Every structure is written in C-alpha cells, then in structure tokens.
Amino acid sequence: MTDKQLPITQVIPELKHALLSHSAAVLIAQPGAGKTTVTPLELLHEPWLAEQKIIMLEPRRLAARAAAAQMARALGESTGKTVGYRVRMDTKVGPSTRIEVVTEGVLTRMLQHDQALEGVGLIIFDEFHERSLHADLGLALALQSQALLRPDLKILIMSATLEAEPVCRLLGDAPLLECPGTVFPVETLHMSKPSSTSLESFTAETVEKALYAHEGDLLVFLPGAREIHRTERELTSRNLPASVKIIPLYGSMKLEQQDEAIRPSAPDSRKVVLATSIAESSLTIAGITVVIDSGLSRESVFSARTGMSRLTTVKVSKASADQRRGRAVSSRACATGCGARRSMPRSLMPAARKSRRRIWPRSRWSWRPGACASPPSWAGWMPRLRRRTARPQVCCASLDA
Secondary structure, X not given: OOHHHOHHHHOHHHHHHHHHHOOEEEEEEOOOOOHHHHHHHHHOOOHHHOOOEEEEEEOOHHHHHHHHHHHHHHOOOOOOOOEEEEEOOEEEOOOOOOEEEEEHHHHHHHHHHOOOOOOEEEEEEXXXXXXXXXXXXXXXXXXXXXXXXXXXXXXXXXXXXXXXHHHHHHOOOOOEEEEOOOOOOEEEEEEEOOOOOOHHHHHHHHHHHHHHHOOOEEEEEOOOHHHHXXXXXXXXXXXXXXXXXXXXXXXXXXXXXXXXXXXXXXXXXXXXXXXXXXHOOOOOOOOEEEEEEOOEEEEEEEEOOOOEEXXXXXXXXXXXXXXXXXXXXXXXXXXXXXXXXXXXXXXXXOHHHOOOOOOOOOOOEEEEOOOOOOOXXXXXXXXXXXXXXXXXXXXXXXXEO
C-alpha cells in the first residue's frame, strides 16, 4: 500500500484549510492511519508555510529516526536532505532540510535558544497523549512564542487516543479533525495466564503457538529488559524453526541494534521482536502481522515518602493498549501481499479458551471500543465485538498477567 492509499489522506485537504485559516489544529487518527509519515510531507509545500521548516516532535529517539527515514524514502532521498532528525547524541540534517523530526528535549532547547524560532513555520506535536514534562513545556513555550513574537507560527497536535476537546480549548478553540479507518481490521484475543506460570514462560508458549498458527513476523510487548532477556532464553530453549530470529528492542540498546530490530526480515526468514513500550507508538516495523501484549509496562513513579523516583511495573492504560494493537494495523509490508488471516487452530488454543466457540476459530470479528457491563480483567477495559463480512487480516493477542 502506498502512502497515497493510507486513511489519513481523507482529511489532508480539510487539514490544509484548517491551518490556512487558524493558527492551530488538532488531528485525531487511529494507529496505522499514516499521520506521522504522510502529514508533514503533504503540508510541506503549502503557501502559508512560505518555504519555512516543519519541526515534528516525537516522544522517542527510535520513533524519530524511523519516521525521518520513512519520509525520506517516500521522497526517494537519503535521510538528512529534505527530511532529517535531531535526537540526543545523533543528528542528521543539512542545509536543504525542510522537515526536522526531533525528540522532546531537543525541541525545548531549540525554543529556549531561539524563542521566535526563526525559519520555522509549523510545529507538530505527535503522539501528544503521552504527555511528558518536556512535551508540555515545549507546547507552552511554542504558544508563548506564537502569542508574543510569531503570530504566523502554526501548531498541530496529533494523536490516536487523545481526549481532544480540552486541547482544542487550550489552543484557542482550534478546529478538531478526525480521520476514520485503519489499514487492516484486527482480531483481538484475550488470554488468561495461569497463576502457576511465569510471565516469561507463558509469553514464550504463546509466541510458539502464534508462529505455527500465523504467517509474518511477531511483535511482543514486555515490561522491561529483564523480562525480554528471560523470554528470549525461554524461546531459545524451545524447538523453534531455524528461520526464526529472536530480536530484543529496548531503550538502552545501541542505535545499530535498534535499527536491526525494525529492519525488514530477510527472505524466507521470520523474526520475533521482544520490545518494551519503546515500540508502542509512531513506529512501523515492517512485516509485523501478530502483536502479543503482556499488558504491562515499567514506569518511573515518584515517592513522596522518600523524595525519589523508582521503577514500578504497572498495567498499561487503554490508550497504550490501543497503540500497541496498532503496531499490527500499520504493518505496510503486508499491505499488498497478505490474504485473510485465520484464527489460531483449535489444537493450539489454551485449554481455558477451547469452549468459546462463538469467538474462534471460525467467527469473524472487529473492534468497537466501548464500556463493558462488568469490570474487565485486562488493562482496565474490554472491547465490545461485532460481526463483519470480511475476515480479519492481522492478529493481536493480549495476556493477563
């Protein structure tokens, strides 16, 4: 599937008109719609931009570098020409760079160094729902610059799961645009982990079943590096095909190792990417057709008693769960060559799930998020399901820890 066929193209004309007549706008698009890599390129030659730069904020270094590389490929160029990036300890920009993808701390330093941001016509805050201190400070400084020094400066907020109305009010009743549709429908299966089984063993078992039940590559979300390495050892001890490669992905890895994880698999081979929340948003890993989510993440929590922060394993929010699920939706590598995905064969299903004939292996379902009647057991929510006429094409499994 080309970028011109992605769902985000439906709202690009409306977005251009909104930014022409307003100083800010908010764009809500589902994961995989193409907002990160298509929107900056579509806005690059707008008259109101007047050949100025576009600065796009990404919450993670890996996502910033991957987004810049994808946009550069779309233009048939190498990174650092029309599209470049600035992240901590790594920069690829040139004299002709018009789109700079930066991380949160870099944007804050840029605004502190040059409050007017001369030569910049548009600032895009991507995945703003993650709400870090640097992102909030960057938006505050950008609004201050817009009000005092640069009335022509445009601001665009983008997200898939943001509660948009308060942000629109903050931006002076900015127009809200919503993009419906995803690249693929996704079948979601909830699996309960036995209390006697460790998370790593259960994850490895689920990965092994998914490898035999589905084609393509797998993306597995785990809380941290410790669980990733334990799961890697579990999978290595199992009798997996020689063509399957296990690849970790977390923030403290070297940049070259991170790039290897998101690089397409070699012909006649498959990969299982064991990742933390670093791969949660704004990142397309080519070839991913199955996402397995532990429903957990490791976050820094401040303790008022000690006055220090500590890492704590917590259940992910609904927004994070939807973002993780979206990594299967946005897999462009199987946009043209994949047929309908079948559900996991009955022989590979967990014993606790075998009686649920109405969901699988033959039923056809798609997501319709909404509240449920009883308190859910996974990630604070449970989707409601409705029938469709077409089979789902990708699969996302979540594990109750």
